[in-house]
Amino acid sequence: MSAVLNEQAETEEVSIDRAALEARVAALREQFGELDGEELLRSAIDSEFIDHIALVSSFGAESAVLLHMVSRIRPDLPVIFLDTRKLFGETLRYRDDLIAKLGLTGIRTIRPDEEEVKKEDGNGLLWAREPDACCALRKTRPLNKALAEFDAWITGRKHFHSEGRAALPTIEHDGKHVKLNPLVKWNAEKIRGYMKEHDLPHHPLVEDGFLSIGCMPCTRRVEAGEDVRAGRWSGIAKTECGIHLGENI
Numbered sequence: 001m002s003a004v005l006n007e008q009a010e011t012e013e014v015s016i017d018r019a020a021l022e023a024r025v026a027a028l029r030e031q032f033g034e035l036d037g038e039e040l041l042r043s044a045i046d047s048e049f050i051d052h053i054a055l056v057s058s059f060g061a062e063s064a065v066l067l068h069m070v071s072r073i074r075p076d077l078p079v080i081f082l083d084t085r086k087l088f089g090e091t092l093r094y095r096d097d098l099i100a101k102l103g104l105t106g107i108r109t110i111r112p113d114e115e116e117v118k119k120e121d122g123n124g125l126l127w128a129r130e131p132d133a134c135c136a137l138r139k140t141r142p143l144n145k146a147l148a149e150f151d152a153w154i155t156g157r158k159h160f161h162s163e164g165r166a167a168l169p170t171i172e173h174d175g176k177h178v179k180l181n182p183l184v185k186w187n188a189e190k191i192r193g194y195m196k197e198h199d200l201p202h203h204p205l206v207e208d209g210f211l212s213i214g215c216m217p218c219t220r221r222v223e224a225g226e227d228v229r230a231g232r233w234s235g236i237a238k239t240e241c242g243i244h245l246g247e248n249i
Ligand code: SF4
Pocket: 084, 086, 126, 127, 130, 131, 132, 134, 135, 136, 138, 139, 214, 215, 216, 217, 218, 241
């Protein structure tokens, strides 16, 4: 087959895949549209995507809620934790404490490729020069590789985080994956209530004013009245790292 025909066939295949994925998301919304939280997770993990779904967790300010729900459904569910090598030490210690407390056994800690880091971010300051390139190197590419074996993934995004997240659906698709946002309609009060009810520990930086916690160089405290994510990439136009921008294909 010529290169042109090859390319055409590949394009048609991608269109068919995308149409099939869109149809699946529509069917899932019809079936599970009213569910959220643990009910939605249970349906997805135990029936719809058995062995083909992972939770992606930052072990950040609100992560304990989904991790606790997963621990009650399937403690060995794959939980992907992206260690960018730029995280706060507090996050790594909190991760270890939560894993032990909840008995999670499916943790997969992934990191950026060492050779790529040497080549593209030799002095470790790419975040200051080109934050999008830094997020691609340290977050998007490693996550794409880790998600390749799954059909669906679970995120902790919520409407109240920022204007950009205010209209997110509970079930969506992202490239080749179905993406579930089981807590998307939860507010801060409901999260606090759940954590209190289940005696879940808070990330140690929360009481210090960090309400959304990512990499150390790109996270600051949030002032009263600011969006929860106002402290992420503060001072530049960037608001998302790229893993939620349809790049996971
Ligand atoms: S959040 Fe900052 S340090 Fe982390 S990967 Fe993105 S640009 Fe790099």
